[in-house]
Amino acid sequence: MIHLAGPALLVAVLAGAGVYGVLARRNAVLVLIGAELLLAAAGVLFVLGTALPAGGLGSPGLLDPTISARPADPLVSGQVATIMLITIAAAEIGLALAVVLLLFRARATSDLTAVRELGEASPSYTDHPDAVTGGSLP
Amino acid sequence: MTALAALLTIVLPATFAALGIAVSGRSPVWAREWGRTGALGCLVAALVEAHGVLTSGQQARIGLLGSADLGSVTVALDLRADQLSALVAVAVAVVALCVQVYSGGYLAPDQSVAPDQAGAPDQPGATDQPASAYAEAPTRYPAYAATVSLFTAAMMLVVHADDLLLLLIGWEVMGACSYLLVGHHSERASARAAAVKAFLVTRVGDLGVLIAVVVLLAGGGTTSISGLIAAADTLPDGTLTAATLLLLAGVAGKSAQFPLHTWLPDAMEGPTPVSALIHAATMVAAGVFLVARLLPLFAAADGALAVAAVIASITMLGAALAALAQDDLKRLLAWSTISQVAYMLAGVAVADSAGAADAAGAADAAAADLAAAGPGILHLLTHAAFKALLFLVAGCVTHLVGSTLFADMGGLRATHPALAGLLGLGLAALAGVPPLGGFWSKEAVLTAAERAAREGAGWPAWLVLGSGLLTALVTGMYAARAYALVALGPPRTAAMHAPDGEAATAHRLPASMIWPLWVLAVPTAVLGLVLLAPPDLLATTHVDPLTAFTGAILSLAGVGWALSAPRLGTADLALALPAGVRGFLRAGYRLDDVQHALVVRPYRALARLIGAGDRDVVDAYPRATVVATRWAGLGLRRLGNGMATSYVGWAVAGALVLGLAGVVLS
Amino acid sequence: MTGGVDLVGPWALAVLVALPLAGALVLLGRGLPARTATRVGVTISGLTLLLALAAAASAAPFAAYPGSRPGLELDLDWIPALGVHLHLGLDGISVPLVLLTALLTLLVCLHLVRVQPDAGRVGGLVACVLAVEGGALGTFLALDLVVFFVAFETVLVPMWFVIARWGDSGQRASTLAGSSRPGGEQARREAANRFVLFTVTGSALMLLGLLLVAMRSGTTDLVLLAQRGGQDLALGVQTVAACLLVAGLAVKAPMFPLHTWLPPAHTIAPTAGSVLLAGVLLKLGTYGLVRVVVPVVPQGLREIAPVLGAFGVAGVLWAGLACFVERDLKRLIALSSVAHMGFVLVGIASMTPEGLQGALFANVAHGLITGLLFLVVGAVKDRHHTAELALLDRNLRDRLPRLGWLLAFGALAGLGLPGLAGFWGELLAIAGAWRSDSAMGAISRPVAVLAAVGTAVAAAYLLRVLRRLWHGPGGAPAAPASLGGPGRFIGDATRHEVVVMMPLVAATVALGVLPAILLEVTGPAVRALLAGAP
């Protein structure tokens, strides 16, 4: 028996921190840390979902404590989802770190602000739009 | 029988027009015969119709094109046959037949270079084409003959229409045919310009008819002429006034009345038989016919007839003066047509009150309505005869001398006495010399005007009377002047020689060009006799002896003055005028220039402006869309700056906005 | 009117749409040689015309809902989840346009048998023509908003191909001094893209309007909607829907300030494409106005009728004046379409029986006359390899008499000469505008007078063409020798070309002298359409 407001607040804080981390960091690895926090927030939310009465956020039990008797969810959906989430996150970070490593080997940096080759304003971006649209209407 | 005949007067020429194009191919001979057959059939039909109408009374409601479901009303597109239509139809058919026959000789199929062409009044660019080029071209005769037939059919449609929509069809088809015929010698720039001008000026006038039809349809709920006449007194005043004034605009355009008359003198660019057709019986007469046909409407509308009278008065005198100064036979005749048509219009315009005085004696109201237009119609008939004669004679003269300029003519009496006699006959009828047809009809108009003036019709009638008397004098002058210049004096040997070098006296005219002249000479001389046993239409048409005497004296004075001019020291009466005045009159008061400055040039400038506006203003918006899209694209491209965190930032922002929207909206 | 002859059943309507589309698929799938492809096209379009005639005969007598059901009706479930029916019907409003479309397609296919564009495979062009026919017939037969929209859009794609692939690449306009128009490949692409972008934008607006109507009234069935006559829609909704629908359809019509896609598209398109564009595509817009806007949102249309009428008459005058200074013959004819469709818009905006009768009549007349003019001008252009008025040889009446007379006939018909088809539509549109106090209000009479003036303006520009091209000194060509030299041979219209054009000439004359043919068919339908409107 715990108060649900706590986990909710924790989710909010983790998500906010994750967003900040993703947006404010330059180092690719640190950006990934932010992403991990976002995923973690999602995981907490899933587990919180298991703790909710049947029907989730739409359940009448949320507002009326007398209907708090919760029929057991035989599939324990929230927790299973969290586990899967963690797995996916692990796969993701493995891949991401591989990319970061490759980037570092190619560019000798893991600073994301220094890698802009795919940007439209890059001097190496040669596909001029006029070549695509074929000029203007008369 | 009458109904069938009336129908045939329209259908026969139209059918033969189509046959002439479709069956004859490029063979001019076949085309000529198709055209003549059509005209002959038309004449027979018209005579049968006239006989039927005169013996068994009028007939209305002859179906032609079924009915038209206009939405809120269904109009029956009917024809009618009454004395008015029958008499005019006979005149039209006679003239058309003469013209078809005459054209066969005049525009002889084997003679590719038309006589008009050689010495046409040289305007700048008039001969921008070597004559040989036209000689190579296939003959245009089949199309010409078919167009004349179609022209006849259209006029017959106007004459017989009992529905304004039908009348409008004939009315405008005539305009199109005149365009085709005036532009017959289209290798000449002047002919092209004249054709376009003829069509456009009359079309502008026709807008009046078009809108008048719409107004009457909206106000009266029908376009049937008999229906409208029956309802003339119950129609709203505004509808009546608007419709009649608009119709007058169309009349002014078609009948070449001031200020829309400028096309007619230029239309002399057409072959001479065409001029005879247009001037004598068809196109210009259609305007007067329309007013006569709708006279009860005009009479019921305030001021419409007064306006018509003013227009007619201005036109008849002004055109007569302009005719006096012309140095070209055909243009003189053209101006005389304008003047004479104004007589008819004046006769119709003043006729109402005169006719009303006698209405009590007429059989019924409808007949009285028709009879009121009698003087004008009588003049229409006599004019048809003598003007056709004059033009055809002029064509012969042109054929002989190869020019239409007075400067190239002279001494016709010595070389071709019979032709000169016919010319004299026509000109005397034009001048109103008794006892020719023209005299009676003109005096009938003047009598009607005088009676109307005396019976309190007010100043328009007086204006018509004064203007008419003055015009009689001037008409006598220019008619006699024309005769003096063409028939009297020594032959111009240089010009009277035929192209092949034969002596002028030996140059023979084809028979097909001669006998239409004699046919037309008969009514020219004796049409006045119709007043001895007038049909109902002319029952109220009288000639007042005193007025007739005054008119005749004035005409003869003009004739005498002009004929005696050589003894006064100048062969040409016009030379007695100051040079400036002469030039001004010859140019038709320079109204062409005014028209050019006030209408044509502004129109061209406006068209250029709009043309540029279409490209640079209206189309600028789509093109601006292109530019704007490209700039927007360039701007949005800057968002794709290659920085991964920036992309994530936009994604987060989007998610936040969506989430917020969800919260707010729920 | 007497009852119809039951030649065919309702299934004919579905076949009418499916037959040309199937033909198009067959032609696309098999790379047939040009001869066979055109034969197939002629066969299929001929069958379609016959079927259309039979269906029209079976659908008589013509009345329209809501007074009675359409003469021939087919109603099948299509998308049950959305309540969309495959609802086709043939009534007095659609019959003339269905027949016109079938006739023009047949003529175009016949024309393609001998006269083929310079570039591209003819089989594909015939396929596109048939696809356009199928889409257009679908539009004219649709009695369901969704079906209407789908068919309306179906026409777009093949038309894009027609312009972009078989368009006129030999434009010489750019060689003329002072002409800034590009030529060749770029011109084709631009014209095609412009056409698609304009019309797709219009379609998007129209779709919004259709959705609004469908959402608010809960049905997409046109018969139901027309029976309600907008009673279940609030005035505001009606006005917004009418604005969207009119704006969308006016692009296609096209209405005056939205018309700039039309001249390049018509000019660049091959003759077949030009004829279809003028005769069929433009009709989709005005047909939509009559079929959807007038009965479904009558009060909304009444609210915006003054604007529609003003733009319509502005188009009449604007395009007429622009034609007067236009230098390219084909472009001139194209611009004149804007003027003619201006009359149609004025007629629709009047919301009177006369006006609608005039609009429907002018629709058909324009298809016939402008179709004929495009065929003639296309023939002239093929022979001179340019349509620039200044470069074309003059004196057509002597040099090429048959073409010359056809051109003169077309021009006279185009300027609304009474006795030919063009006249009645214009007269009735003007008459409708004059009486349309209830819809157009204070501007009704000025609009009528200005529209009448437009007929004189039309005379001015068409006579200019005739004076320049038909008349004129003959013999040596006015064009410089570099454009082919004086010694080249230019033949008159072939028998084949004359045969293709003659039905249009005959129909123009027939409708001109016997307007009852068409007016009797549309009359009851028009009254029924307006009866729903309060």
Add this chain to the structure above:
Amino acid sequence: MTALDVVFALFASTAAAGALLAVTSRHVVHAALWLVLALGSLAGVYLVLAAEVVALVQVLVYVGAVVVLVLFALMLTRAPIGVRADLDAAPGRRRVAAVAGLATSALIGGTLLAAIGSTAEVPAGDGTASALGSATFTGWVLPFELLSVLLLAALVAAIAISRGRDADTPGLDDLAPGGTADRADPGAGSAAPAPAAAPAPATPAAPSRAVGPDGTS
């Protein structure tokens, strides 16, 4: 206020603090270690929420593998030791990021609190291994299998990426000879790439490009 609440508050505040420090620390390795703290506390949170298996997995995968992986990555990319000012973006950008983070927190927190309500207290569910196991291998077996395929794919992809396919790809030439990637232990699960990339012997070549400040330390 039960004991569980207190325990939860302890774990939660630790996790929150760790998370905040992890994203704000100017020391790379510290950031990684703060992440360890945060994720580890989350395991406690899961325990309090009666999700024992989840807590265990969290410890195993996150604290045990992922963080180690992160630390390896930091080492391999020559991450600087000590406080650095260039880890964060420009101040303006940081402010934007802070606003975005706060907005996210506010939105999520507000929504959740409004939805869950402050009064509802529900018994924590049971997250025993047997319950989860039966659930996973009955109802969730298909997603579970799909997940395993995903993991396998990620494993292969990580190897492929870090090893490269072409010999001429810049930077891959500098991998240790003998293919260290071959020594990757499939059984190590998601941690597989880490040993693959372990001993990078030399400074990356980065031809024709100035070596950034991160690479020079």
